[in-house]
Amino acid sequence: MKKNNCRMCKSNNMPKFLDLGFSALSDNFLTVEQLGQPEIFYPLTVHSCLDCGLCQLGYVVPPELMFNENYPYDSSTTKTGREHFTKMGVDICNRFNLKPNSFVIDVGSNAGVLLSGFKSKGMRVLGIEPSSKLANTAIKNGIDSIIEFFSKKLVKKILDDYGKVSVITGTNVFAHIDDLDDFMITADSLLVEDGIIVIEAPYLLRLIENLEYDTIYHEHLSYLSVKPMIEFCKKFGFEVFDTEEQTIHGGTLRYFIGRKDNRKVSQNVFNYLKIEDEQEIYSEKKLQDFARSVKDHRRALLQLLYELKTNGKKIVAISAPAKGNTLLNYCKIDSEILDYVTERNPLKVGKFTPGMHIPVYSDEKLEDQPDYALILAWNFADEIIQNNSKYSEKGGKFIIPIPKPVIV
Numbered sequence: 507m508k509k510n511n512c513r514m515c516k517s518n519n520m521p522k523f524l525d526l527g528f529s530a531l532s533d534n535f536l537t538v539e540q541l542g543q544p545e546i547f548y549p550l551t552v553h554s555c556l557d558c559g560l561c562q563l564g565y566v567v568p569p570e571l572m573f574n575e576n577y578p579y580d581s582s583t584t585k586t587g588r589e590h591f592t593k594m595g596v597d598i599c600n601r602f603n604l605k606p607n608s609f610v611i612d613v614g615s616n617a618g619v620l621l622s623g624f625k626s627k628g629m630r631v632l633g634i635e636p637s638s639k640l641a642n643t644a645i646k647n648g649i650d651s652i653i654e655f656f657s658k659k660l661v662k663k664i665l666d667d668y669g670k671v672s673v674i675t676g677t678n679v680f681a682h683i684d685d686l687d688d689f690m691i692t693a694d695s696l697l698v699e700d701g702i703i704v705i706e707a708p709y710l711l712r713l714i715e716n717l718e719y720d721t722i723y724h725e726h727l728s729y730l731s732v733k734p735m736i737e738f739c740k741k742f743g744f745e746v747f748d749t750e751e752q753t754i755h756g757g758t759l760r761y762f763i764g765r766k767d768n769r770k771v772s773q774n775v776f777n778y779l780k781i782e783d784e785q786e787i788y789s790e791k792k793l794q795d796f797a798r799s800v801k802d803h804r805r806a807l808l809q810l811l812y813e814l815k816t817n818g819k820k821i822v823a824i825s826a827p828a829k830g831n832t833l834l835n836y837c838k839i840d841s842e843i844l845d846y847v848t849e850r851n852p853l854k855v856g857k858f859t860p861g862m863h864i865p866v867y868s869d870e871k872l873e874d875q876p877d878y879a880l881i882l883a884w885n886f887a888d889e890i891i892q893n894n895s896k897y898s899e900k901g902g903k904f905i906i907p908i909p910k911p912v913i914v
């Protein structure tokens with residue numbers, strides 16, 4: 507479905523600034539049988555709202571096509587991810603002095619890693635997760651979960667069964683939701699008077715600064731930043747009272763949101779507004795410059811890969827995150843360039859990457875010692891390089907593609 511108006515302020519003043527062509531769904535890894543069948547490619551364009559500043563995709567894929575029992579993203583796959591989310595739960599309990607037995611909901615709770623942090627501090631927890639596979643993993647690990655999308659339809663059930671909520675968290679999910687008004691209305695009905703919402707999402711400022719265009723894919727409907735978030739929260743009687751930057755996923759911003767005038771607004775919020783203003787991330791010129799750099803990046807990466815191929819080198823990719831598929835699809839890097847991709851998530855192994863159809867093997871495949879390994883999950887490059895020290899000891903080299911292709 508084409509999206510013509512701004513999800514936050516409803517403005518129609520939304521010119522397109524980036525066109526990544528047509529792309530298959532980034533998490534839709536294919537089985538051998540599916541390779542012989544037609545595959546749907548959706549437009550992947552980004553527009554910016556000239557009124558509030560929100561950046562969003564020009565085309566919305568129905569969520570049930572992406573977040574279903576086949577959804578393979580598991581935030582507990584990497585050590586960095588596990589540590590980050592467990593710590594986040596503990597940090598929030600400490601900072602807000604949550605009383606034991608306070609009730610916490612995580613929206614898009616995945617395999618329950620974040621909630622396990624809250625649980626370890628004595629909180630009552632509930633995950634809301636539409637992907638049954640992930641929710642069932644969470645349940646198996648003792649994290650109560652409802653297999654559903656978060657929406658007003660759940661309010662009565664949650665209030666009846668559990669009572670009012672002290673904290674609602676949403677990490678890498680707020681930007682996945684088309685109807686954000688519904689999210690805020692639902693949160694408003696569930697939260698206690700001084701309850702808080704903690705949102706974590708990739709930060710538009712870093713996306714632009716570090717040329718992280720591969721983090722643009724159909725699951726990520728919005729590219730959030732502080733200015734539009736502030737305006738949006740006001741509409742529902744809420745305000746952003748603090749912002750905190752996290753290094754995970756190449757630059758993520760954590761937004762602390764509470765009811766208006768409930769808490770003092772931190773200087774951090776004003777500082778980020780100032781940086782956004784100085785970096786001109788809401789100017790059309792800046793966004794067009796970004797789009798030009800994206801094209802230049804594609805040329806540079808392809809040049810490097812083709813040069814290596816011409817010299818008879820064998821190249822593979824390590825890790826098959828959703829973002830990798832934006833990169834592969836946009837740059838048209840297929841199995842003529844990359845022999846295979848390795849990945850530790852068993853839901854992807856044995857399948858083929860969406861769009862480019864590169865076979866996915868488990869991590870051990872790297873033992874056949876290719877010359878170069880392109881790190882698609884560049885945000886976990888340190889961890890990946892460490893885990894594959896045997897490969898590099900035998901002379902294998904890594905290519906980190908973003909922000910500038912480099913060989914290490």
Ligand SMILES: [Zn+2]
Binds near residue numbers: 514559
């Ligand atoms: Zn807007």
